[in-house]
């Protein structure tokens with residue numbers, strides 16, 4: 415039987431761009447170029463490796479996001495995923511983590527799955543909560559923040575380097591996993607992969623397809639609200655000296671003046 | 676005054692510092708009721724009472740250690756139902772965030788993660804967050820359900836505020852999902868004897884400029900002279916020079932110490948995301964154009980192998 419893998423990928427504003435907020439205090443996605451979140455490339459990579467090890471596997475990449483989010487799907491397809499699902503709806507604008515997890519969970523159920531693979535966190539929101547929320551909503555085990563992952567005989571195993579300990583985890587499929595940037599560099603799409611991706615199917619679903627009411631999502635439906643955003647004042651320019659042999663001593667004098675020594 | 680649930684992060688009964696900081700913030704929005712789970716749970720009570728917990732709900736079962744996250748979510752849900760709190764607060768550890776995320780889904784509440792401050796507001800607690808690699812500060816609140824909020828380490832001072840801290844046994848019945856993810860083995864990390872990275876008042880970090888694992892003792896010697904924790908950039912970690920658990924940045928730890936010293940680190944946006952809120956920032960880098968110098972209070976353009984050892988000697992001399 416085929417192993418059905420769904421990889422959740424997010425389309426995010428480039429972190430090296432000048433990111434800011436739109437008037438409604440949602441992330442401004444117009445002024446900064448978007449891309450497939452680098453941390454989700456690791457998820458695609460691990461899914462590809464798991465699929466390689468399986469007799470028969472199919473990888474669907476899934477994103478919830480605006481029109482341009484298709485770019486993220488294309489990238490994942492050119493890396494080697496088989497098909498893509500894009501959930502797009504005007505009413506999704508401003509959806510928060512709870513809402514996104516609802517939409518993703520419904521889309522994953524509709525796709526059909528044995529294994530869901532997520533990144534460790536999105537590079538814009540950086541909450542790192544979606545995988546846990548998905549596991550909760552889908553009612554399946556969560557095997558998260560893995561630096562190493564493998565699937566064998568219907569069991570997913572992995573290594574998690576936690577705050578105080580390294581743990582070996584194990585769960586029966588179906589399950590939700592998330593992988594860290596320690597799991598192994600993601601491959602670059604090959605020219606062949608890029609060409610092949612153009613012919614791979616990308617389905618588009620809206621809220622109605624997923625039987626979600628528009629008041630459950632979006633800015634109105636959000637479970638949290640941002641009331642204000644202020645740019646952090648630029649740090650006042652510090653003192654910069656060139657080491658002429660006394661740099662360490664000068665630094666020590668500064669630290670002493672600030673009472674650190 | 677309404678009660679506020681506070682999840683206790685502890686190791687065999689020893690309460691970790693971020694939880695004590697959390698109690699300081701919790702007292703601004705209600706009466707803290709602490710929830711301590713697992714081995715040593717009851718031993719946390721004295722420290723929690725000392726810092727303002729009016730009640731300490733405890734429960735121990737082998738499930739907490741043997742299975743990932745869900746048993747703790749079950750316990751938090753039980754505490755939530757028993758107390759009907761005005762908010763539920765967690766330290767922003769990986770575990771704290773995961774429990775919080777699942778609890779929020781279960782009780783149908785909004786969630787705010789990685790708050791760096793918390794105040795009482797007319798419509799419930801208002802959280803301050805630092806976003807886009809700390810380029811912006813936002814104020815948010817939960818608009819549906821009971822606010823579930825995770826708070827970063829070093830967001831508040833630990834304050835003594837003696838309260839009753841009455842220990843009560845929490846009654847928990849585990850859901851059928853509790854045993855879904857087995858912890859097959861657990862190897863505790865060996866302690867280096869240095870302060871915990873996220874809790875340290877001073878952090879000294881090394882980057883690619885350190886040039887190799889064999890040179891990291893230069894960074895460690897400075898850290899030890901200052902009683903500091905040691906951090907590393909991702910470039911240094913990926914090269915295998917220093918453990919991943921010491922990585923500072925977007926995919927490593929966020930630190931917010933009184934003093935951050937960066938040696939041989941260029942200051943990429945992902946690194947800044949993890950240290951930009953440090954109070955005083957110092958850098959040593961041989962490239963005067965390195966972006967890290969945009970952040971510093973004091974910077975030395977020079978070779979770290981000259982500057983850092985000299986600084987270490989000077990610190991030792993001044994400390995006597």
Ligand SMILES: Cc1cc2nc3c(=O)[nH]c(=O)nc-3n(C[C@H](O)[C@H](O)[C@H](O)COP(=O)(O)OP(=O)(O)OC[C@H]3O[C@@H](n4cnc5c(N)ncnc54)[C@H](O)[C@@H]3O)c2cc1C
Nearest residue numbers: 882883884908909910924925926927939941945961962979
């Ligand atoms: C999704 C994502 C997540 C990331 N997460 C993180 C993260 O969590 N943490 C992180 O740090 N990075 C992270 N990065 C990587 C980040 O973009 C940079 O690549 C990394 O921070 C560079 O590390 P560095 O400053 O040590 O190395 P470099 O950028 O190579 O800088 C080395 C510096 O050392 C200086 N130098 C060299 N020799 C000497 C000497 N003898 N004396 C003094 N100075 C010297 C050089 O002038 C240079 O400025 C992430 C990247 C991505 C895409």
Ligand SMILES: Nc1ncnc2c1ncn2[C@@H]1O[C@H](COP(=O)(O)O)[C@@H](O)[C@H]1O
Nearest residue numbers: 422423478532533535536541542543544
């Ligand atoms: N809009 C989205 N579409 C698809 N996947 C997402 C989306 N948002 C988050 N994810 C997934 O959830 C992970 C954690 O995201 P977050 O909790 O937002 O930090 C990401 O690495 C993705 O795998």
